[in-house]
Amino acid sequence: MRSSFLSKFLPLLCLLLVLSSVGGVFAIWQYAEDPSASVADNVPFTLGEFKWEGSEILPDDVEGEDHAWLIKSLVSGTLNGRVIGLDNPDSALNEYISDRLAGGLGWKRDYFGSMAVTGDEEMEALFGAAAEGLSFIIQVKSNTEYYIYTTSVDLGERGEPNWLGTSNKTPGKPNVPLGSYVEYVYRTKITRPSTSAPWDIIETKRGKAISDWYDENRRNANITQIPAFDPNTWVES
Secondary structure: OHHHHHHHHHHHHHHHHHHHHHHHHHHHHHHHHOOOOHHHHOOOOOOOOOOOEOHHHOOOOOOOOOHHHHHHHHHHOEEOOEEOOOOOOOOHHHHHHHHHHHOOOOOOOOEEEHHHOOOOHHHHHHHOHHHOOOEEEEEEEEOOEEEEEEEOOOOEEOOEEOOOOOOEEEOOEEOOOOOOEEEEEEEEEEEOOOOOOOOEEEEEEEEEEEEEEOOOOOOOOOOOOOEEEOHHHOEEO
């Protein structure tokens, strides 16, 4: 009788154990997929079917200097439940970039940098406490390919133009002498299959770029003298 009992109920017991194990694994996977979980900010790939190559070299061990957090925020960051990163075509970030590309009387710029922004709520949200010590420049290579340059180097203090905006009143103070390399500057490539698709983060490389004033949205590009770096001089290092 004992043997007959076991032969009938042992398969059922095994089935229950298997189902319990599957449920436990599923719960762990759901936690790992949650973008709000702290572990999601440290894995060397984005959530999806592709790997984010090189993300493991991005510094994240100093408070306020989490490069990966900043890059992901620039791409798909949210404020009050609304996307304010590049994935939203109507975001302030995209408007800044469009204004630079459109240009004005005698100027056009293919890049936009954080060093030029003051007091914008959406831009401040993209930084957050995790990246408040970082600077970035977004360079437009094409409609479907951008470079995001990030650095934790303190670039210096911006100057001030005169009240007419025709000449410099207070000189800027770059911490890295103009013409010298700012190191390190991390370059992250992002792409999208079409202009209506969300961005994918592809790869990050470490390098350096030459210290220079940030070109402003005016014909006389350096009146304010804003310390930055020239993305066109970036080289891997």
